[in-house]
Amino acid sequence: MLTYTNFPRYLSSKKSVDDRALNQKVWDALASTLDTQDDLEILEIGGGIGTMVERLLENDLLEHVHYTLLDEQAENIAKARQRLSKWADEEGFTVSWEDEVLHLWKMGKVTKITFLAEDLFDFLARQNFDQKYDLLIAHAFLDLVDIPATLPKLFKILRPKGHFYFTINFDGETIFEPEIPHDKEIITRYQQTMDERIIDGKLSGDSHAGRHLFEHLRAAGGEILSAGSSDWVVFSQNGNYPADEAYFLHFIVTTVHDALLRGGEIAPRRIDAWASARHAQITSGALVYIAHQLDFFGKIQ
Numbered sequence: 001m002l003t004y005t006n007f008p009r010y011l012s013s014k015k016s017v018d019d020r021a022l023n024q025k026v027w028d029a030l031a032s033t034l035d036t037q038d039d040l041e042i043l044e045i046g047g048g049i050g051t052m053v054e055r056l057l058e059n060d061l062l063e064h065v066h067y068t069l070l071d072e073q074a075e076n077i078a079k080a081r082q083r084l085s086k087w088a089d090e091e092g093f094t095v096s097w098e099d100e101v102l103h104l105w106k107m108g109k110v111t112k113i114t115f116l117a118e119d120l121f122d123f124l125a126r127q128n129f130d131q132k133y134d135l136l137i138a139h140a141f142l143d144l145v146d147i148p149a150t151l152p153k154l155f156k157i158l159r160p161k162g163h164f165y166f167t168i169n170f171d172g173e174t175i176f177e178p179e180i181p182h183d184k185e186i187i188t189r190y191q192q193t194m195d196e197r198i199i200d201g202k203l204s205g206d207s208h209a210g211r212h213l214f215e216h217l218r219a220a221g222g223e224i225l226s227a228g229s230s231d232w233v234v235f236s237q238n239g240n241y242p243a244d245e246a247y248f249l250h251f252i253v254t255t256v257h258d259a260l261l262r263g264g265e266i267a268p269r270r271i272d273a274w275a276s277a278r279h280a281q282i283t284s285g286a287l288v289y290i291a292h293q294l295d296f297f298g299k300i301q
């Protein structure tokens with residue numbers, strides 16, 4: 001069986017899926033707030049290869065911004081540095097590097113990007129809780145951590161009345177169509193692995209993060225200004241998936257396969273058969289994949 005394990009390529013292939021999925025009303029709430037502000041300090045946590053900053057620039061939402069892109073994987077940050085400077089050059093920005101900070105100039109506006117390859121919790125521990133960010137972004141990230149323990153720490157580095165934009169928070173529904181044998185068992189067990197993830201000895205992850213965020217955000221002192229669903233919906237047209245979305249699907253099937261093998265509760269033979277059938281459906285364009293997720297925009301006091 002072919003393997004699909006190139007994580008930066010997965011993040012790149014995910015961009016067009018996310019573009020379709022992001023909740024427009026929540027995005028508009030972010031956009032109208034950014035429209036009224038200048039000289040912003042933005043922090044994106046678990047930012048991967050930088051597709052969100054690309055998206056914000058594509059939509060002309062950033063004006064005189066210092067953007068810090070943090071991800072624990074050095075491979076992602078290396079890719080982000082290379083990808084963003086190349087992308088910006090192609091998009092007509094004037095690109096320069098000053099002291100490892102990427103400067104992107106266009107129409108008299110500048111976005112300065114600092115890249116940090118660091119674990120979020122190490123980063124937070126060395127902040128002394130300086131309230132210095134105006135906007136905090138976490139995209140396809142919060143469902144990986146212990147949310148109630150993490151939000152209060154995140155909100156302490158936001159300035160008073162600072163905003164948060166937390167998107168693509170998984171919310172308990174994974175759908176593969178058409179149905180094949182063992183789907184129910186495989187999907188149920190896969191979602192359980194999200195709830196059982198242990199990082200540094202602590203349970204980290206929530207397969208229903210989306211719905212739980214309503215309460216977690218309020219408990220941490222956040223006010224939700226806009227919320228809505230941002231489901232991934234991936235399907236082919238005339239047997240072809242858009243952009244690199246076939247890779248996206250192969251990567252998802254491989255992720256489910258590998259998580260279940262590690263879990264050891266379902267016979268490997270059955271997991272392999274399920275994954276082979278799903279990979280074949282991607283090749284033929286038959287697979288439809290849907291994941292239910294939620295987006296949030298809000299502010300603190």
Ligand SMILES: C[S@@+](CC[C@H](N)C(=O)[O-])C[C@H]1O[C@@H](n2cnc3c(N)ncnc32)[C@H](O)[C@@H]1O
Pocket residue numbers: 011014045046047048049050051070071072073076118119120121138139140141144
């Ligand atoms: C699902 S990916 C999403 C990446 C990016 N936001 C995107 O959507 O393209 C989650 C990212 O969080 C990063 N990550 C996970 N745990 C982290 C931590 N404790 N500190 C910093 N980054 C972390 C991973 O390296 C990964 O790039």
